[in-house]
Amino acid sequence: MLEIKNLQASINNKTILKGLNLTIKPGELHAIMGPNGSGKSTLANVLSGKSGYEISGDVNYEGKSLKKVSVEERAQRGIFLAFQYPLEIPGVNTNNFLKTSLNSIRKSKGKKELDTLTFLKLVKEKASELGINEKILSRQLNVGFSGGEKKKNEILQMKILDPNLSILDETDSGLDIDALKTIASGVNSSRDSKKSFLVITHYQRLLEYIKPDFVHVLSNGKIIKTGCGELAEELEKTGYQKLN
Template sequence: MLKINNLNAKIDKKIILNNFSLNINPGEVHAIMGPNGSGKSTLSNILSGKKGYDVTGEILYENKNLFELETEERAHKGIFLAFQYPLEIPGVNTNIFLKTSLNAIRRANGEKELDAIEFLNLVKEKAKNLKFEEEKLNRQLNVGFSGGEKKKNEILQMSILNPKLSILDETDSGLDIDALRIVADGVNSLRKKNNSFLIITHYQRLLDYIKPDFVHVLINGKIIKSGGPELALELEKKGYENFN
Protein backbone atom coordinates (compact mmCIF):
# COMPACT_ATOMS: atom_id res chain seq x y z
CA MET A 1 0.00 0.00 0.00
CA LEU A 2 2.75 2.46 1.01
CA LYS A 3 6.34 2.04 -0.10
CA ILE A 4 8.93 4.56 1.00
CA ASN A 5 12.31 4.10 -0.63
CA ASN A 6 15.43 6.03 0.39
CA LEU A 7 13.58 9.15 1.42
CA ASN A 8 15.79 12.12 2.25
CA ALA A 9 14.35 15.32 3.63
CA LYS A 10 16.04 18.57 4.43
CA ILE A 11 14.77 21.85 5.77
CA ASP A 12 17.07 24.85 5.50
CA LYS A 13 19.91 22.49 4.59
CA LYS A 14 19.43 20.56 7.80
CA ILE A 15 19.02 16.83 7.16
CA ILE A 16 15.96 15.49 8.94
CA LEU A 17 15.25 12.19 7.19
CA ASN A 18 18.20 10.22 5.97
CA ASN A 19 17.68 7.33 3.54
CA PHE A 20 14.43 6.43 5.21
CA SER A 21 12.66 3.31 3.89
CA LEU A 22 9.42 1.68 4.99
CA ASN A 23 6.90 -0.71 3.51
CA ILE A 24 3.31 -0.93 4.73
CA ASN A 25 0.95 -3.58 3.35
CA PRO A 26 -2.84 -3.44 3.48
CA GLY A 27 -4.21 -4.31 6.91
CA GLU A 28 -0.93 -3.75 8.75
CA VAL A 29 -0.35 -1.55 11.76
CA HIS A 30 3.12 -0.03 12.00
CA ALA A 31 4.45 1.97 14.88
CA ILE A 32 7.35 4.34 14.58
CA MET A 33 9.00 5.28 17.83
CA GLY A 34 11.69 7.82 18.30
CA PRO A 35 12.98 10.54 20.56
CA ASN A 36 12.24 14.24 20.06
CA GLY A 37 13.81 15.59 16.91
CA SER A 38 14.27 12.21 15.29
CA GLY A 39 12.17 13.19 12.28
CA LYS A 40 8.82 11.64 13.23
CA SER A 41 6.67 14.67 12.52
CA THR A 42 8.57 15.49 9.34
CA LEU A 43 7.62 12.06 8.07
CA SER A 44 3.92 12.66 8.69
CA ASN A 45 4.12 16.14 7.19
CA ILE A 46 5.74 14.83 4.03
CA LEU A 47 3.24 12.01 3.70
CA SER A 48 0.38 14.49 3.96
CA GLY A 49 1.97 16.84 1.42
CA LYS A 50 3.06 19.78 3.54
CA LYS A 51 5.29 22.12 1.61
CA GLY A 52 8.63 23.56 2.66
CA TYR A 53 10.77 20.43 2.65
CA ASP A 54 13.58 19.64 0.30
CA VAL A 55 12.86 16.03 -0.57
CA THR A 56 14.52 13.29 -2.64
CA GLY A 57 13.71 9.59 -2.89
CA GLU A 58 10.50 7.82 -3.66
CA ILE A 59 7.13 7.32 -2.02
CA LEU A 60 4.65 5.01 -3.71
CA TYR A 61 1.07 4.92 -2.52
CA GLU A 62 -1.03 2.23 -4.15
CA ASN A 63 1.78 2.03 -6.70
CA LYS A 64 1.48 5.71 -7.64
CA ASN A 65 4.06 8.42 -7.07
CA LEU A 66 2.78 10.27 -4.02
CA PHE A 67 4.75 13.41 -4.84
CA GLU A 68 2.56 13.98 -7.88
CA LEU A 69 -0.52 14.33 -5.70
CA GLU A 70 -1.65 17.52 -3.98
CA THR A 71 -2.50 17.38 -0.32
CA GLU A 72 -6.24 17.19 -0.95
CA GLU A 73 -5.81 14.52 -3.64
CA ARG A 74 -3.97 12.38 -1.14
CA ALA A 75 -6.91 12.86 1.22
CA HIS A 76 -9.31 11.90 -1.58
CA LYS A 77 -7.34 8.69 -2.08
CA GLY A 78 -7.65 7.72 1.56
CA ILE A 79 -4.65 9.15 3.37
CA PHE A 80 -5.59 10.65 6.70
CA LEU A 81 -3.30 12.46 9.10
CA ALA A 82 -4.32 12.91 12.71
CA PHE A 83 -2.32 16.08 13.45
CA GLN A 84 -0.06 16.33 16.42
CA TYR A 85 -1.35 19.86 16.91
CA PRO A 86 -4.85 20.12 15.35
CA LEU A 87 -5.44 23.63 14.03
CA GLU A 88 -8.04 26.07 15.34
CA ILE A 89 -10.16 27.65 12.66
CA PRO A 90 -12.24 30.47 14.12
CA GLY A 91 -15.79 30.96 12.91
CA VAL A 92 -15.95 27.61 11.14
CA ASN A 93 -18.50 25.26 12.63
CA THR A 94 -17.06 21.78 13.26
CA ASN A 95 -20.03 19.98 11.73
CA ILE A 96 -19.95 22.09 8.60
CA PHE A 97 -16.23 21.52 8.25
CA LEU A 98 -16.67 17.76 8.58
CA LYS A 99 -19.52 17.65 6.09
CA THR A 100 -17.56 19.75 3.57
CA SER A 101 -14.58 17.47 3.99
CA LEU A 102 -16.54 14.22 3.73
CA ASN A 103 -18.44 15.36 0.66
CA ALA A 104 -15.28 16.62 -1.04
CA ILE A 105 -13.78 13.17 -0.63
CA ARG A 106 -16.95 11.37 -1.70
CA ARG A 107 -17.29 13.62 -4.72
CA ALA A 108 -13.70 12.93 -5.75
CA ASN A 109 -14.40 9.22 -5.57
CA GLY A 110 -17.60 9.44 -7.58
CA GLU A 111 -19.79 8.69 -4.58
CA LYS A 112 -23.06 10.38 -3.77
CA GLU A 113 -22.68 13.36 -1.44
CA LEU A 114 -24.51 13.04 1.85
CA ASP A 115 -27.33 15.43 2.60
CA ALA A 116 -27.61 17.18 5.93
CA ILE A 117 -29.75 14.49 7.54
CA GLU A 118 -27.68 11.54 6.36
CA PHE A 119 -24.58 13.32 7.52
CA LEU A 120 -25.97 14.17 10.94
CA ASN A 121 -27.02 10.56 11.48
CA LEU A 122 -23.53 9.38 10.62
CA VAL A 123 -21.88 11.93 12.89
CA LYS A 124 -24.22 11.12 15.75
CA GLU A 125 -23.38 7.47 15.58
CA LYS A 126 -19.63 8.02 15.38
CA ALA A 127 -19.62 10.66 18.08
CA LYS A 128 -21.51 8.32 20.37
CA ASN A 129 -18.98 5.54 19.84
CA LEU A 130 -16.16 7.90 20.72
CA LYS A 131 -18.07 9.46 23.65
CA PHE A 132 -17.62 12.81 21.94
CA GLU A 133 -20.17 15.33 23.16
CA GLU A 134 -22.38 16.27 20.26
CA GLU A 135 -22.75 19.80 21.54
CA LYS A 136 -19.07 20.37 20.76
CA LEU A 137 -19.70 19.66 17.10
CA ASN A 138 -21.67 22.86 16.92
CA ARG A 139 -18.76 24.90 18.17
CA GLN A 140 -16.05 26.50 16.10
CA LEU A 141 -13.49 24.02 14.87
CA ASN A 142 -11.09 23.22 17.73
CA VAL A 143 -11.54 26.73 19.15
CA GLY A 144 -11.61 26.51 22.92
CA PHE A 145 -11.20 22.72 22.82
CA SER A 146 -8.87 21.18 25.37
CA GLY A 147 -5.85 19.23 24.12
CA GLY A 148 -7.66 15.94 24.68
CA GLU A 149 -10.83 17.14 22.92
CA LYS A 150 -8.81 18.20 19.90
CA LYS A 151 -7.23 14.77 19.66
CA LYS A 152 -10.58 13.05 20.06
CA ASN A 153 -11.93 15.30 17.35
CA GLU A 154 -9.16 14.06 15.05
CA ILE A 155 -10.14 10.45 15.71
CA LEU A 156 -13.80 11.32 15.15
CA GLN A 157 -12.90 12.81 11.79
CA MET A 158 -10.90 9.71 11.00
CA SER A 159 -13.80 7.41 11.78
CA ILE A 160 -16.15 9.48 9.63
CA LEU A 161 -13.81 9.80 6.66
CA ASN A 162 -12.94 6.09 6.87
CA PRO A 163 -9.43 6.35 5.34
CA LYS A 164 -7.28 3.55 3.95
CA LEU A 165 -4.05 4.76 5.45
CA SER A 166 -4.25 6.58 8.77
CA ILE A 167 -1.23 8.32 10.17
CA LEU A 168 -1.46 9.14 13.86
CA ASP A 169 1.13 11.76 14.75
CA GLU A 170 1.67 11.58 18.51
CA THR A 171 -2.04 11.31 19.03
CA ASP A 172 -1.39 9.91 22.51
CA SER A 173 0.48 12.94 23.82
CA GLY A 174 -1.59 15.04 26.16
CA LEU A 175 -4.25 12.38 26.65
CA ASP A 176 -5.31 11.05 30.02
CA ILE A 177 -5.80 7.33 30.42
CA ASP A 178 -9.55 7.36 29.69
CA ALA A 179 -9.14 9.43 26.57
CA LEU A 180 -6.29 7.19 25.50
CA ARG A 181 -8.55 4.17 25.73
CA ILE A 182 -11.31 5.86 23.75
CA VAL A 183 -8.85 6.87 21.04
CA ALA A 184 -7.46 3.33 20.92
CA ASP A 185 -10.96 1.86 20.68
CA GLY A 186 -11.64 4.21 17.79
CA VAL A 187 -8.55 3.04 15.99
CA ASN A 188 -9.17 -0.62 16.70
CA SER A 189 -12.72 -0.43 15.39
CA LEU A 190 -11.32 0.81 12.08
CA ARG A 191 -8.80 -2.02 11.80
CA LYS A 192 -9.90 -4.02 8.82
CA LYS A 193 -8.30 -6.18 6.19
CA ASN A 194 -7.60 -3.28 3.89
CA ASN A 195 -7.01 -0.41 6.31
CA SER A 196 -3.47 0.34 7.38
CA PHE A 197 -2.11 2.48 10.18
CA LEU A 198 1.12 4.31 10.82
CA ILE A 199 1.33 5.23 14.48
CA ILE A 200 3.99 7.74 15.37
CA THR A 201 4.70 7.96 19.04
CA HIS A 202 7.23 8.79 21.65
CA TYR A 203 6.01 6.39 24.29
CA GLN A 204 5.09 2.78 24.37
CA ARG A 205 1.86 3.20 26.33
CA LEU A 206 -0.45 3.70 23.34
CA LEU A 207 0.84 0.39 22.00
CA ASP A 208 -0.64 -1.34 25.05
CA TYR A 209 -4.02 -0.57 23.56
CA ILE A 210 -3.28 -0.75 19.87
CA LYS A 211 -1.26 -3.83 19.13
CA PRO A 212 1.06 -3.05 16.22
CA ASP A 213 2.26 -5.65 13.74
CA PHE A 214 5.61 -3.94 13.39
CA VAL A 215 7.63 -1.52 15.47
CA HIS A 216 10.41 0.64 14.04
CA VAL A 217 12.89 2.72 15.96
CA LEU A 218 13.69 6.05 14.35
CA ILE A 219 16.81 7.91 15.42
CA ASN A 220 18.37 10.79 13.56
CA GLY A 221 16.13 10.37 10.57
CA LYS A 222 16.88 6.71 10.07
CA ILE A 223 15.23 3.46 11.12
CA ILE A 224 17.86 1.72 13.16
CA LYS A 225 15.88 -1.32 14.16
CA SER A 226 12.60 -2.99 13.23
CA GLY A 227 10.77 -5.80 14.94
CA GLY A 228 7.52 -6.96 16.48
CA PRO A 229 5.58 -5.45 19.43
CA GLU A 230 8.24 -6.76 21.84
CA LEU A 231 10.65 -4.12 20.49
CA ALA A 232 8.52 -1.38 22.02
CA LEU A 233 8.84 -2.96 25.45
CA GLU A 234 12.56 -3.34 25.07
CA LEU A 235 12.82 0.30 24.09
CA GLU A 236 10.75 1.41 27.05
CA LYS A 237 13.09 -0.48 29.37
CA LYS A 238 16.37 0.70 27.93
CA GLY A 239 15.46 4.20 26.82
CA TYR A 240 16.49 5.71 23.51
CA GLU A 241 19.93 6.69 24.67
CA ASN A 242 21.14 3.19 25.41
CA PHE A 243 19.44 1.67 22.47
CA ASN A 244 22.01 0.87 19.89
Protein backbone atom coordinates in the same frame (compact mmCIF):
# COMPACT_ATOMS: atom_id res chain seq x y z
CA MET B 1 -0.31 0.17 0.56
CA LEU B 2 2.69 2.36 1.30
CA GLU B 3 6.22 1.91 0.12
CA ILE B 4 8.93 4.33 1.11
CA LYS B 5 12.39 3.96 -0.40
CA ASN B 6 15.41 5.96 0.58
CA LEU B 7 13.33 8.97 1.56
CA GLN B 8 15.28 12.10 2.27
CA ALA B 9 13.66 15.32 3.34
CA SER B 10 15.15 18.62 4.26
CA ILE B 11 13.74 21.95 5.28
CA ASN B 12 15.61 25.25 5.40
CA ASN B 13 18.77 23.44 4.28
CA LYS B 14 18.58 21.09 7.21
CA THR B 15 18.25 17.43 6.39
CA ILE B 16 15.79 15.68 8.67
CA LEU B 17 15.05 12.37 6.98
CA LYS B 18 18.21 10.69 5.77
CA GLY B 19 17.24 7.69 3.70
CA LEU B 20 14.20 6.18 5.29
CA ASN B 21 12.76 2.84 4.13
CA LEU B 22 9.39 1.54 5.17
CA THR B 23 6.77 -0.74 3.69
CA ILE B 24 3.27 -0.99 5.03
CA LYS B 25 0.94 -3.63 3.66
CA PRO B 26 -2.86 -3.49 3.72
CA GLY B 27 -4.23 -4.38 7.12
CA GLU B 28 -1.00 -3.69 8.96
CA LEU B 29 -0.46 -1.33 11.83
CA HIS B 30 3.03 0.03 12.17
CA ALA B 31 4.27 2.03 15.10
CA ILE B 32 7.14 4.45 14.82
CA MET B 33 8.93 5.42 17.99
CA GLY B 34 11.90 7.61 18.43
CA PRO B 35 13.45 10.37 20.46
CA ASN B 36 12.67 14.04 20.05
CA GLY B 37 13.99 15.48 16.83
CA SER B 38 14.42 12.12 15.13
CA GLY B 39 12.12 13.11 12.27
CA LYS B 40 8.83 11.50 13.27
CA SER B 41 6.64 14.50 12.59
CA THR B 42 8.55 15.34 9.43
CA LEU B 43 7.69 11.88 8.15
CA ALA B 44 4.02 12.48 8.90
CA ASN B 45 4.12 15.89 7.24
CA VAL B 46 5.91 14.63 4.16
CA LEU B 47 3.42 11.80 3.74
CA SER B 48 0.53 14.25 3.96
CA GLY B 49 2.12 16.40 1.26
CA LYS B 50 2.94 19.47 3.32
CA SER B 51 4.87 22.02 1.31
CA GLY B 52 8.23 23.48 2.25
CA TYR B 53 10.27 20.27 2.21
CA GLU B 54 12.88 19.27 -0.30
CA ILE B 55 12.34 15.65 -0.97
CA SER B 56 14.18 12.86 -2.74
CA GLY B 57 13.58 9.13 -2.85
CA ASP B 58 10.36 7.29 -3.63
CA VAL B 59 7.05 7.28 -1.86
CA ASN B 60 4.48 5.04 -3.46
CA TYR B 61 0.94 4.79 -2.25
CA GLU B 62 -1.32 2.07 -3.64
CA GLY B 63 1.29 1.43 -6.30
CA LYS B 64 1.54 5.04 -7.50
CA SER B 65 4.11 7.67 -6.78
CA LEU B 66 2.96 10.47 -4.48
CA LYS B 67 5.42 12.88 -6.02
CA LYS B 68 3.53 15.94 -7.27
CA VAL B 69 0.31 14.82 -5.62
CA SER B 70 -1.24 17.71 -3.71
CA VAL B 71 -2.24 17.65 -0.07
CA GLU B 72 -5.95 17.53 -0.84
CA GLU B 73 -5.58 14.84 -3.47
CA ARG B 74 -3.71 12.62 -1.03
CA ALA B 75 -6.58 13.09 1.40
CA GLN B 76 -9.08 12.34 -1.33
CA ARG B 77 -7.20 9.16 -2.18
CA GLY B 78 -7.47 8.00 1.40
CA ILE B 79 -4.47 9.26 3.33
CA PHE B 80 -5.40 10.76 6.66
CA LEU B 81 -3.15 12.59 9.09
CA ALA B 82 -4.23 13.04 12.69
CA PHE B 83 -2.34 16.13 13.82
CA GLN B 84 -0.10 16.34 16.81
CA TYR B 85 -1.41 19.83 17.37
CA PRO B 86 -4.82 20.17 15.70
CA LEU B 87 -5.37 23.76 14.64
CA GLU B 88 -8.07 26.01 15.97
CA ILE B 89 -10.12 27.47 13.16
CA PRO B 90 -12.29 30.32 14.49
CA GLY B 91 -15.63 30.96 12.85
CA VAL B 92 -15.80 27.57 11.17
CA ASN B 93 -18.45 25.27 12.56
CA THR B 94 -17.08 21.76 13.20
CA ASN B 95 -20.03 19.97 11.68
CA ASN B 96 -20.05 22.16 8.57
CA PHE B 97 -16.36 21.59 8.13
CA LEU B 98 -16.70 17.82 8.54
CA LYS B 99 -19.51 17.74 6.03
CA THR B 100 -17.58 19.81 3.48
CA SER B 101 -14.58 17.59 4.02
CA LEU B 102 -16.45 14.31 3.68
CA ASN B 103 -18.33 15.52 0.63
CA SER B 104 -15.23 16.73 -1.18
CA ILE B 105 -13.69 13.31 -0.63
CA ARG B 106 -16.85 11.54 -1.76
CA LYS B 107 -17.08 13.81 -4.77
CA SER B 108 -13.52 13.01 -5.81
CA LYS B 109 -14.41 9.35 -5.74
CA GLY B 110 -17.47 9.95 -7.87
CA LYS B 111 -19.79 9.21 -4.97
CA LYS B 112 -22.92 11.15 -4.24
CA GLU B 113 -22.57 13.93 -1.69
CA LEU B 114 -24.36 13.36 1.59
CA ASP B 115 -27.23 15.63 2.54
CA THR B 116 -27.22 17.25 5.95
CA LEU B 117 -29.59 14.76 7.58
CA THR B 118 -27.69 11.67 6.47
CA PHE B 119 -24.46 13.31 7.43
CA LEU B 120 -25.64 14.24 10.91
CA LYS B 121 -26.84 10.69 11.42
CA LEU B 122 -23.42 9.39 10.49
CA VAL B 123 -21.68 11.85 12.80
CA LYS B 124 -23.98 10.95 15.66
CA GLU B 125 -23.27 7.27 15.17
CA LYS B 126 -19.49 7.70 15.01
CA ALA B 127 -19.42 10.16 17.89
CA SER B 128 -21.33 7.86 20.17
CA GLU B 129 -19.07 4.95 19.20
CA LEU B 130 -16.16 7.02 20.43
CA GLY B 131 -18.04 8.40 23.40
CA ILE B 132 -17.63 11.96 22.15
CA ASN B 133 -20.13 14.54 23.27
CA GLU B 134 -21.88 15.67 20.10
CA LYS B 135 -22.25 19.17 21.49
CA ILE B 136 -18.64 20.00 20.74
CA LEU B 137 -19.40 19.42 17.07
CA SER B 138 -21.71 22.39 16.89
CA ARG B 139 -18.90 24.59 18.16
CA GLN B 140 -16.17 26.28 16.15
CA LEU B 141 -13.54 23.86 14.92
CA ASN B 142 -11.20 23.05 17.83
CA VAL B 143 -11.75 26.51 19.32
CA GLY B 144 -11.80 26.24 23.09
CA PHE B 145 -11.52 22.46 22.88
CA SER B 146 -9.45 20.83 25.60
CA GLY B 147 -6.35 18.93 24.54
CA GLY B 148 -8.24 15.67 24.83
CA GLU B 149 -11.23 16.96 22.88
CA LYS B 150 -8.99 18.08 20.04
CA LYS B 151 -7.37 14.68 19.75
CA LYS B 152 -10.70 12.89 19.98
CA ASN B 153 -11.98 15.18 17.27
CA GLU B 154 -9.10 14.06 15.06
CA ILE B 155 -10.04 10.43 15.58
CA LEU B 156 -13.68 11.24 14.91
CA GLN B 157 -12.64 12.84 11.63
CA MET B 158 -10.71 9.69 10.84
CA LYS B 159 -13.77 7.56 11.51
CA ILE B 160 -15.98 9.73 9.35
CA LEU B 161 -13.60 10.12 6.42
CA ASP B 162 -12.81 6.39 6.55
CA PRO B 163 -9.30 6.54 5.05
CA ASN B 164 -7.17 3.64 3.79
CA LEU B 165 -4.00 4.86 5.43
CA SER B 166 -4.20 6.68 8.73
CA ILE B 167 -1.16 8.41 10.12
CA LEU B 168 -1.43 9.33 13.79
CA ASP B 169 1.17 11.87 14.78
CA GLU B 170 1.65 11.59 18.53
CA THR B 171 -2.07 11.50 19.01
CA ASP B 172 -1.48 10.03 22.46
CA SER B 173 0.69 12.82 23.83
CA GLY B 174 -0.89 14.83 26.59
CA LEU B 175 -3.87 12.53 27.02
CA ASP B 176 -5.31 11.12 30.20
CA ILE B 177 -5.94 7.42 30.43
CA ASP B 178 -9.62 7.65 29.46
CA ALA B 179 -8.93 9.73 26.39
CA LEU B 180 -6.14 7.37 25.47
CA LYS B 181 -8.58 4.47 25.58
CA THR B 182 -11.01 6.39 23.39
CA ILE B 183 -8.31 7.00 20.81
CA ALA B 184 -7.24 3.37 20.94
CA SER B 185 -10.76 2.06 20.56
CA GLY B 186 -11.24 4.43 17.63
CA VAL B 187 -8.25 2.89 15.93
CA ASN B 188 -9.01 -0.70 16.89
CA SER B 189 -12.59 -0.53 15.68
CA SER B 190 -11.38 0.76 12.31
CA ARG B 191 -8.85 -1.99 11.73
CA ASP B 192 -9.56 -4.51 9.04
CA SER B 193 -7.71 -6.41 6.37
CA LYS B 194 -7.65 -3.44 4.00
CA LYS B 195 -6.83 -0.51 6.22
CA SER B 196 -3.36 0.43 7.29
CA PHE B 197 -2.07 2.57 10.12
CA LEU B 198 1.10 4.38 10.93
CA VAL B 199 1.13 5.33 14.58
CA ILE B 200 3.81 7.75 15.66
CA THR B 201 4.40 7.88 19.37
CA HIS B 202 6.92 8.68 22.05
CA TYR B 203 5.74 6.19 24.55
CA GLN B 204 4.91 2.58 24.71
CA ARG B 205 1.77 3.38 26.68
CA LEU B 206 -0.51 3.72 23.63
CA LEU B 207 0.77 0.41 22.31
CA GLU B 208 -0.68 -1.35 25.32
CA TYR B 209 -4.06 -0.57 23.83
CA ILE B 210 -3.22 -0.68 20.15
CA LYS B 211 -1.31 -3.80 19.20
CA PRO B 212 1.11 -3.01 16.40
CA ASP B 213 2.25 -5.54 13.82
CA PHE B 214 5.61 -3.84 13.62
CA VAL B 215 7.50 -1.35 15.70
CA HIS B 216 10.21 0.79 14.14
CA VAL B 217 12.71 2.95 15.86
CA LEU B 218 13.46 6.18 14.08
CA SER B 219 16.65 7.92 15.00
CA ASN B 220 18.47 10.70 13.26
CA GLY B 221 16.31 10.45 10.15
CA LYS B 222 16.59 6.70 9.64
CA ILE B 223 14.89 3.59 10.86
CA ILE B 224 17.54 1.91 12.93
CA LYS B 225 15.63 -1.00 14.29
CA THR B 226 12.46 -2.92 13.46
CA GLY B 227 10.72 -5.48 15.57
CA CYS B 228 7.35 -6.60 16.80
CA GLY B 229 5.36 -5.41 19.82
CA GLU B 230 8.00 -6.49 22.32
CA LEU B 231 10.46 -3.95 20.93
CA ALA B 232 8.30 -1.17 22.32
CA GLU B 233 8.34 -2.72 25.76
CA GLU B 234 12.06 -3.14 25.58
CA LEU B 235 12.47 0.52 24.62
CA GLU B 236 10.37 1.59 27.53
CA LYS B 237 12.86 -0.10 29.85
CA THR B 238 16.14 0.75 28.15
CA GLY B 239 15.43 4.08 26.44
CA TYR B 240 16.59 5.09 22.98
CA GLN B 241 20.12 5.88 23.99
CA LYS B 242 21.33 2.31 24.05
CA LEU B 243 20.20 1.66 20.49
CA ASN B 244 22.52 4.21 19.02
